[in-house]
Amino acid sequence: MRILERLKKGRKPSGRVAKERLRLVLAHDRAHISPGLLDTLKDEIISVISRHIDIDASSVQVTISQSARESRLVADIPLSPGRKRRGG
């Protein structure tokens, strides 16, 4: 019954929600980087890189990735299509 209810409402099983929330919060806890700090880093990375090349600022993603217990900061910075070198 519960499964049917869930299908009707399109609700994600709460176990999955718990896992996804934990994945994020543990990444931040381990790296001692708050979501706020991550936003600041992202803004500054965008501004530094934009000084040199055209990037698609709205699609930039800065995240903490985990592999076993190792954390790394990952910046995914799409370049603007048909970009030109700046400043020349």
Place this chain on the structure above:
Amino acid sequence: MAARVFTVTSGKGGVGKTTLSANLGVALAMNGRRVVVIDADVGLRNLDMMLGLENRIVYDLVDVIEGRCRLRQALVHDKRLPELFLLPAAQTRDKSAVSPDDMVRICDQLKEQHDFILIDSPAGIEQGFRYAVAPADEVLIVTNPEVSAVRDADRVVGLLEAEEKGPARLIVNRVRPDMVRRGEMLDISDVIELLAIDLVGVVPEEPDILVSANQGRPVAFSRDGSLASRAFHNIARRLQGEDVPFMPLREQGVLGRIFSFVRSGGD
């Protein structure tokens, strides 16, 4: 052989550290190992009640540290099991009465005469946690499949890594197989993946655990009494170095029992 020292800790309170310590102590002693369980929760002692030894305490951990008695006088012998001893916590003092060096010294003295020393750590990551893990050869982290318990366990794993306290091993306690099956509880594999440490045990939530705490007789006394008891015995055997496969925690309702009876051809 000198004893190995295991500290049971969790970060979060109420996840079942004391229940686990009591049951592991019983299971190891039932296997003929000489065991001391140490209640390190000074000020909030409870391991004595879990073991049904609360009326037998004369001296405690702080009495030993402050020289009011010899270590051997403070050990409470469990009459049901010749190999099991409890070193109780002081109830009227606080954690500042114990230092990491005190715990190391006490464990060193106990090592000669015993095979296993289990330290039941207080909740938290402050002084009590520090002195409880100081003498540990290995740390056992207890968690529940629940967001706050997993987050706190991760914090403890991080602290132990920073102190180079060896790789901790994980016990997932209070698992409800029915909820896991419905997807409404973190699965064991989720918890292991999130915490990225080795698993040493999985214990299902069972009413028997509360009943046994009421009675001061850990479920492990009846070896095959319940799934939880078998889980505790399996953990004990793994701590003894045996390779014990993890048992399935299928919750069997009436229908489930009929189905498995039919499937097994009725034997």
